[in-house]
Each structure stands twice: as structure tokens, then as C-alpha cells.
Amino acid sequence: MLAISITWVTSLTSNPIIPLLATATESDSAYIMAGVLISLIVIYLASIVGAEICARLNMPPVLGQLLGGLVVGISAFHLLVFPEGGGDSSNSLIINFLIATTGLSLDGAAIFQINSEVISVLAEIGVVILLFEIGLESDLKELLKVGPYSAIVALVGVAAPFFGGTLGLVYLFGIPTVPAIFAGAALTATSIGITAKVLAELQYLNRKEGQIIIGAAVLDDVLGIIILAIVASLAKTGEVELTNVVYLIISAVAFLVGAVLLGRLFNPYFVKIVDELRTRGQLLIPALIFAFALSYIATAIQLEAILGAFTAGLVLAETQKCQALKNQIIPIADILVPVFFVVVSAKTNIGVLNPFVPENREGLMIAVFLILIAIVGKVISGFTVFDQEETNRLAIGIGMIPRGEVGLVFAGIGSTTGVLSGSLDAAIIVMVILTTFLAPPLLSFVFQKPEQVSVKTKK
Template identity: 65%
Template sequence: MIFAQPIINSITWVNSLALTLQSPLLATTNEAENAPIVLTGVLLSLVFIYLASKIGGELSRMLDLPPVLGELVAGVVVGASALHLVVFPESGAVASDSVVMTILQFINNLSPDAVTSIFQSQSEAVSILAELGVIILLFEIGLESDLKELQKVGYQATIVACVGVAVPFTAGTVGLIYLFHAPVIPAIFAGAALTATSIGITSKVLSELGQLKSREGQIIVGAAVIDDILGIIVLAVVASLAKTGEVDIFNVIYLIISATVFLIGSILLGKYFNQSFVAIANKLQTRGNLIIPAFIFAFFMAFLGNAIHLEAILGAFAAGLVLDETDKRKELDEQVKPIADILVPIFFVTVGTKVDLSVLNPVVPENREGLIIATFLIVVAIIGKIVTGWAVFGQPGINRLAVGIGMIPRGEVGLVFAGIGSASGALDKPLQAAIIIMVILTTFLAPPLLRFAFKQSEEIKELEKADLLG
């Protein structure tokens, strides 16, 4: 049975953690003598990541743009596209491409084999920290969301998600087959990549704009969660097609049932868990009496999500929604923020570092075809999500444009589709490059466009109010 892979799949997690336990320090290398060097590489990578995050965020704020956009751009600058300060093997980089590895090799006089091993281990450690960052981000978003309000827009969010999957998937697949004469399976894979929505990026921007609890924000977040589930199912289907030429129906049914039971079950059981959680927190007398039980719950839910082949971030989000209903929510929210400030920037910067802008170079013949296909995919990617705003009904005064734009960014989710498609051999280089370009532009365009949409809506409301008063 073929299962969809989350951002960092459970196998990578298990392998990484197992390797970590083999060494006396936080490192993922088989040779104990290299463990301190791996830790040195991780620490130096974090220095570059945090510098990039802070500089990018501050510059973005000065330009009146969402700080998360600055973090993403800063990641591009320090990553594979420019300075090579932080690079990852899954992006096609090797040890010699990494400035961190060059510094470590100079300091420690390492052999080529040792450098390769250390580079792999250091990259895995940073990737795990980034994954922890997005888990905590979704836990924080769950805490900031209002479960009762989310339930009110649940059917609206479901419709938005279904439209946001069906329209770009159909338009992208059919367009590639009939306009570019692409083979069916690669076209379906590219169409599937168009269905993705990065809940991490969108929810962060909504939070920064103070719109997370607005009707639009609740619809977007709810739709993004459902979109993630649908995306996993679509990915399972196309992965089956790419490998065997046929769809594993049992796997698709399993994913639909497990996703539904997991989310609904966790929320329903949460009503009984809330009282126990508060009682435990009140009885504990040592430091962390509130935050540690909360993280135990969040990480356990994330573990369950991964264990049943959904995404860990869905479990973390569900945990946040459950604890949002407790009397300790405000206190817990304040305690989560400093931890999120430490780990979440690692996620956004590493998303940027994995973007390779060389695919935009028209001098390379393969890129030219990719750029033409990318133009088509970008149009479909943007329009296919913007139309979701007009799928909302029964909500007078809703900012439909903001809802549509909120669904646009593909982020790390889109990169996962491209990576799996490439690894399976389903995508040739031009089509892979086109998907990556689409992911890059939708990820970077969405934050400023979302800010613009909400700003325009506020100005219209103020003018209408002034007319009424006049």
C-alpha cells in the first residue's frame, strides 16, 4: 500500500531520531567522533537562519509587508539561490555547496567522506527543528482560533476547499494534456501540485494582520485544513498512478476515513479532556506546569497524525483547537509565543533556502520550456484559488477576494508534490521546473496580496460608513 508522504515523513523522523540516539550529542551521524562537529554545523546554521529571519522580517516590516514574507525572501538569499549559507541535500545540494561545511572542513581538516556524512546529519537535524517549528506554529494557530466560530463556517470552509482542489486540478491537468501535449500521468501530477495550500504561511499572515478570527480568516484556515487532507488523498492517488499505473482504492478510502475520524474524534474527545488538563495543570507545582502538559498533548496528537499517515501539523492544529476551549487558553497562548518565536522562523527560512531560482534562467534550454509551462500553471494556480472566494454563500459582506487569495500560497506543500513527482520519475525537468516556479511565485505573492485585499476591504467599509453618516 502506498501512503502519502507528509512534509517530512515518518520514516525520516524515525531514522533521524534513531541516529541522534546513537551519539552523545544532538547529532545524526553514525560516527561518534563526528558528533561535536555535527552540533557545530547545526549551531552555525542556526546563526545564519536567525540572522536572516530577523533582518528579513525587519526590512519587510519597514516596507509595510508581512514579516513572514521577509523571512521567506531572506531564506532564498542565504539558501541555494544565492549565498549557500544554508542548503539541503533534498534540494540537490552536495556538501561542497555548503558554506557551513566549507568552514567546518577548514577548521577540522575533514576527509571528503566525513564531510558528506556530517552534511547529511546536520541537514537532517535542522530539518527536524524546522518541522518542530511548523508543528508549534499550527498548535499556536489552533489556540488562537475559535472552535465555535470555526464550526459555524465549517460547511463554507468545506465548499471552499473542494472548489480550491477541483478547479485548479481539472484546469491544470486538462490544459497540460491539450495545450502542451503532456503525457497523462505527469499532467495529473502537475494538476495535483496545483491543489496544495500552505496553511502555515497563510495562517501566519492572517495572524500578523489581526484577521485570524475574522469570518474570512476562519473560512481560510478551515478550508486550508480540509485542503491539506484532500491534498494528501490526491497525492496518494497520483503516487499510486506514477508507480503502478493504477489507483489503490483501499488506500484512498483509508485516508478519507482516518482523516475524518481523527479530526472529528479529537475535537469531540477534547471536551472531556479539557477538564482533566486544567486539573493536572493546577496540581503541578514546578515550572512549566501549564506549558509542558500542553506540549505533551500537542506532540502526542502530532504523533498520531503522522502515525496514521496524515500530517503531523493537522494533529498539532487539532490539539490547539481543543485547548482553546479551556480556561487556561490566554495564559497558555502567552507561554507558547516565546517558544514559537524561537522555532517558527527556522521553518519559514528553510522553506526559502530550498527554493532554487536557477530554474528561472532562460539561458538554459530546459528552463525555457519550463517557463512557458510555468506561466500557464501560475495563471491556473492563482485563478483556481481566487474563484474559491465566490464559492462562499450566505455570508453577506464577506471579503471574497481575501478568501480566494488566502488559498493561493503553495509553500512547502507544493514543493513536496514536486519532490515526490521527481523522485517517482513522473516529471521531466521542464515540468518539474514549471511546478517549482509556480510554487515560488504563489508563495511570495500571497502575503502582500492578502494584506492588500484586507486593506481595500477596510477602506470600502470606511467610505460606506462615511456615506451613511453624511
């Protein structure tokens, strides 16, 4: 989620992909296309096999997609590897396959870099589509109704793990202050994409708990952007740029409120335009234009593309075209969303979990501590919901647990700036892995599908 805004900026300035693309010949482009197609074959096979196995075991299919990504990624078969995950062209089986079957003449490393970037961008588009779909499934009135609860859950879910992690690392492990703050910041994130997908699969997205989780996760994402800006500034200069922090806060609030208010004025015109069109995609294409436009605006003001996509979904959910649009966006999501989940998992190297490697042991000890803080800090946030209704507070807390790719971005920036030691970097990665994979089965356990509940009630 945070990944595209960071990696894309760096790729424009220092990534070798840009000059490579500028000098690529037509035959080179054919090899690139071949690599992308093979990568997509691997992704879809991993996605469908993993999801099917989990579905038959009565577990969330998204967990199967994540596990499928682990199997084909850097942790196992090296079919789908990425530079940021520690892979290169020499250990990419896809590149080796291309060389063997096509007589690849261009430098394999160049094809590998370009192929990796294309697949990563497709993954980021996938999460944009996912959040647009989640926005369409959400009810703005219900989100506003649970807004105060979501705000409390988000604030506690950020503060508790941040202070608990930072202070624990400083006083229990003797970690210097700046690296400890960076690691504590990595504990604050929530991967809205993973949680939202599980809630949708369990048919809990529009129930009160689901709306609180989604609202809190959106706020977590905004807070995560602000925290990331703070710790990145701290890592580079040793001090926090207050003006940048204030700008991010103001722009996030202004964007969310402004987009929703202006969207309500825009809705009648959107419906009128759609009704006047006579070509294929008369509903889907204008909706995607609107979603991508808000995503671009969010990115342009240093927020997140997914924030814009989610807001666009919320706005269009209030139109009379909502149900028809939901039906049309599902096939698009089925194509692109699995790419996101498989790629996130494929980039994760679980080799850092090996206790038999001496240099991993210190990181594992710190990782155990971070995992406990990561889980407890978010679970506590669920119990801050106080109301008269019967609410599954434990489920709310568990829904905030997964860190996903957001946590990996914190670790990646800390590692590249030299702030994090090898063991602390490994500990953060382990924390991200386990919280990401624990959340779907735990959510499935603490939540029951609405129809299951109704059946039990009838009995």
C-alpha cells in the first residue's frame, strides 16, 4: 500500500529500469512480454491452488493465496523472485526458463529487473482495485455511525504497539533510540487489503465489527503515512520536519472529507453521463476513471493511492448504479487482486526464521517480543469499543493484526537507510510474516458467517 509511492519515486530517479526501457528493441520487448506472461501463469496457478485448498479446509481463500506466494517465491521454489526480496536473475527460474526456451540474447539481469517492476505495478493496481471494490461494498452512513469507535480503535492500535515496542527494545534489548523508534513504527501499520478481503469472504464486511475494522484500518493507513514520514525524516536527518508532518495531517483530512462531500455533488452527473453512453463499458470505464483519478490525486499530495480508490468506492456506493457496478468490478478484481496477494508473499523470505543460522538467533529473540507486542497492541484496541450492543471486540482487535506489505515497507526503508541492524531488520520481517499469516485463520475462527449464525439461532 505504501509500497508504490515509495518504490515508484525511487525507480524514477535511480532505478536502472528507465534507461533499459528506453533502449529496448522490439525483440527485447517480446522477451519482456514473455517473462510477464510466464510470471502471471505462475501467480494464477499459485493463487487458485492455494485458495482452493484453503476453501476445502474451511479457511479463508486469501490465506491460500498468501501461502501460494510463499511456495513460488524467494522462500521456496524461486519461480517468482524480486530484487527487493533478495532475488536476482541468477536464481529466478523464470529467467532461466526464458533463456532455455527462447535463446534469450539480452542480458538476463535487465529482463529480470523490468519483469519484476511490471509485476509489482500490476500488484499495486490489484490492491487499488481491491480497495475500490471494498469501498463499493461499504456503507458510508454505517462507517460514519461507527466513526468514533473506528477512531479510538485506530489511535489505540497505533499508540499501544508503538510505545510498547519502542520502550521494550530500548530497555529490554538495549537497542539505540532511533532504530527502536523505527521498529516501533513498523508495529503501527495495518494491512487493510488482507483484512478487508477476509471480511468480505466471511460476509462480515457490512456488519458493525467489519465496518469498525475497515474504518480503523483506513485511519491506520493515514496515520501510517504520517508516521513513516516522521521516522524516515528522523533516519535521514536525526530530527523530525514538523512542517511535513502538519502537511500530511491536513492533506489527509482535507482529501477524505472533501472527496466525500464533492462526490455527493458529483453522483447525479455520474449517473446522467452513464445513462447517456451507448458503448461497451458505459458504467465500468467511467467508474474506473473516477477511481483512478482520486487515486492519482491522493498520490500527488503524498497520500496513498488505495485511500483514493477506497474513497471513490464509498462515493459511488451511494448511487443507484452501485449494484450493477459491483457485479462488473468482480471479474476485474478476480484478475488483478490475486496478483497483489501472491506477490506480497513471494517477496517475503522466511529463511530468517531458521534458528540454526547463528546470525538469525538474536533477531528471533527480538522477533518473539515484537510479535507479542504486535498482537497484544492491536487486540487491546478492539476492547476500547464500549457500547450497549453486543459487539465482538476480540474480532475487531484481531482484524487489526496483519501488517502485510506496509510493515515490509518500514523494514525496507530502515534497512536501506542503514538505521536497522541485520538482526532488528530480520525481527521486523518475522513479525510481518507471522501477523500477516495468523490474522486470516484467527479471523475465521472468531467470526462466524451470518448464515451460520442464523441457522444456529433457528435451531
